[in-house]
Amino acid sequence: MLTPVRPCVLKPVPRIWGGSGLGFGPGIGEVWLCEAPLLVKLLDPADWLSVQVHPPHAYALKVEGKPGKYEAWYVLSPGEIVYGFSRPLDLEEARRRAQEGTLDEVLNRVRVAPGQVVYLPAGVVHALGPGVRVYEVQTPSDLTYRLYDYGRPRELHLEKALEVALLEPTPIPPVFPEPVPGGERLLSTPYFRLDRYPLKGRLALRPEAPLVLTLLAGEAALGEETLRPFATLLLEAGEEALLEGEGLLLGASPKAS
Incomplete structure (x- = not known):
């Protein structure tokens, strides 16, 4: 059964270093997209x-x-x-x-x-x-x-x-994307996973763990709702969502301990 639309409430947060590139006015350094089971944000520094x-x-x-x-x-x-x-x-x-x-x-x-x-x-x-x-x-x-x-x-x-603190040079860990249903896994850590989903027509998702799904670019329809950046949804494990449109989504999920 397709899940109903349950958008997360976006929370703009002013910061002294905040820019104006997220569409929420000047001085907004962070936009909190979701707080549980992971904290997901957008950051826009002017300094x-x-x-x-x-x-x-x-x-x-x-x-x-x-x-x-x-x-x-x-x-x-x-x-x-x-x-x-x-x-x-x-x-x-x-x-x-x-x-x-x-x-x-x-x-x-x-x-x-x-x-x-x-x-x-x-x-x-x-x-x-x-x-x-x-x-x-x-x-x-x-x-x-x-x-x-x-x-x-x-x-x-x-x-x-x-x-x-690690007081020495620390290379950025390389990323080796791996395929997952509907997209690719960009990162898998002991604590969370990060997936990327290109939307080209239709995308069906049914995650095995809670998934925080954010539309970064484009436009998508989920049921009768139209999603635009930076709409964010929380899908519980086993829930199914069908999106239609063109764009790019990121999905973050906690990793079971």
Whole structure:
């Protein structure tokens, strides 16, 4: 039986670094598409985001009493990001550079292109650059340690960040897409999967696990409803949806432990 339309409610979130490229007005840095079972967002930075790191589960459970954070980006517009360091650092140099404002000199900056997938496991120091809009999927956790913020007057979490950060060059993991019904699997991590579905006419989906489905481009009909970017639906395991139209969708699903 085809599932009825149950759209997620999109939540625009103002940020001091927010741009105006998501269609929700100026200063909107994030649009939350879904919060459970995964947190799925769009990000639109007009300025560099803070350089940050997320703790792994074991550390987060011990120190914060809640799970850590793992995430991935699907790049929507080109630009530059920070991913790890350009050379190994010891703890004292990393601390000194963060305190004196020279950490930027040893960050690894990488050009990214639309359609690229960037996995960000806990421990990887990272930041989004100006104009790099991304779709972000993450475990439903808010644990972020800010390591460096380009002199902006916001709280840093220096010691915790240094306890969990990988202080060495960390290559972006390669992506090897694999076929799945209706599309391709771009990423499979211990915590979530990310699939891409081109819509060319009709697309029938019946996921084996909950699936957060977002229309990134084009237009689709689901029953009597017309979907446009960035419409997001949550399909439960075993529910079936039939979409018709032209466009591109991403689907994020949690991975059973």
